Amino acid sequence: MAGFSRLSLAIVITNPQVPDNPIVYVNDAFERITGYARSSVIGRNCRFLQGERTRKTDVDRIRTAVENGREVSVDILNYRASGQPFLNRLTIAPILDEQGNPLYFLGFQKELREDEDESVSNDTILDLLLGRVHGDLGLILRNIAHPDIRENLTEPMTEIEAMPRRLDCIQLVYEEMQKADRELDRAGLDLGALLSRIAANVTHHESRPGIRVVQQFEQMEVGLDDALRIALILSETLSNAFSHAFVGLDSGFVDLRVTKLAAGGLRLILSDDGVGIPAKIDWPSNNTVGGRLIASLLDGLDATINVARGAAGTVVMVDVPVHPHDLAKKGA
Structure with a gap:
């Protein structure tokens, strides 16, 4: 996991079991990169990061992958809360249940800057990190989404609040x-x-x-x-x-x-x-x-x-x- 803190990765978790696949969690790096406070994005679809110069082909790739429960990676132009554009290396991967259906989607966002070294080494670290976090987070999220748990929880948001x-x-x-x-x-x-x-x-x-x-x-x-x-x-x-x-x-x-x-x-x-x-x-x-x-x-x-x-x-x-x-x- 060398390079974990250096990469400053934003993590987003969305829930496709709810209409419009809303955000249920973002980490501190997401707030720093996008300028959006956690409280202002929970319950919203990630499309608010798009803007007038965001390419439709990139948006279509993401939408198609999510609709089919597949992983996707794309460099997409997003916008901060201030309106400033930034190039975002976005990777989305589904957390699947035992039947292979998406329970949640895990998103990684890495801001691409001209002054940073986007080397093969960093890409390799990113891939390793995604695989590791995907597996480790899956261990937690599958328990939250288990049908026996959902039926017995009186306050399901309490478990989302425990995610940090x-x-x-x-x-x-x-x-x-x-x-x-x-x-x-x-x-x-x-x-x-x-x-x-x-x-x-x-x-x-x-x-x-x-x-x-x-x-x-x-x-x-x-x-x-x-x-x-x-x-x-x-x-x-x-x-x-x-x-x-x-x-x-x-x-x-x-x-x-x-x-x-x-x-x-x-x-x-x-x-x-x-x-x-x-x-x-x-x-x-x-x-x-x-x-x-x-x-x-x-x-x-x-x-x-x-x-x-x-x-x-x-x-x-x-x-x-x-x-x-x-x-x-x-x-x-």
Whole structure:
């Protein structure tokens, strides 16, 4: 993933299940490149980026690809909110369900500037990045779009609002991969450093005054695929604790630990002293996006989860039966 941050890619996600295929998510890079605020584009079709000098042939290529659920890449003239034109290298790829139908469309936008080196190397990095993010985002989006989830969600937009946190998690994994690529003596990602950043990011955005968070992560190296899954499990579990563990309480305590297992592998423990999970609640639940996502991540790791309820608080323990130095699954 060398070059991830340098490319400054705008990410757009649209929902073809809704009339006119509206935008449901854009990242910060989209706002910087286009000048449009996230709040002003959610729910709109991407055509507002077109203008009087946008070529109809480029628009037709995009429309045809989307109608047929196919990937497309085109250099198209778009317009910022200020009215200034810019050349946009746009790549759109569908996120497909099990039957091969588009659930979402993932769009990458890269502004092409005359002063930038548009080398074959950068194009290769872009292609690798698209493939990687397409696969990793698909893991999340397929769970959001699962029919059982859609039928049970009372507030479906809540899960779309959680997308920035999940994408932040993916980006932090990529940044750690980029660091590992620069260090020749490293075979994989430093999981402790990664999880520390994940925990800090979730805590910054979702915690509140009075909640103390203590973390202790042993240093170990894992491959990219395992690191991504473990990071997402931590993100989902910690976010759930902040959302539900301290309802009606003025203060609380969260303890995070990751330790090596003697027989190989690792154990992640998240405990809190909050109100505890009610006895009638089965967590993680397949009726929620977070629960289904955690189940999918655990399955991909061949991991197990145990949830203990106490008089005060909850303890979540995840065992991942992979040896820390088994890096056979290291990603690109």
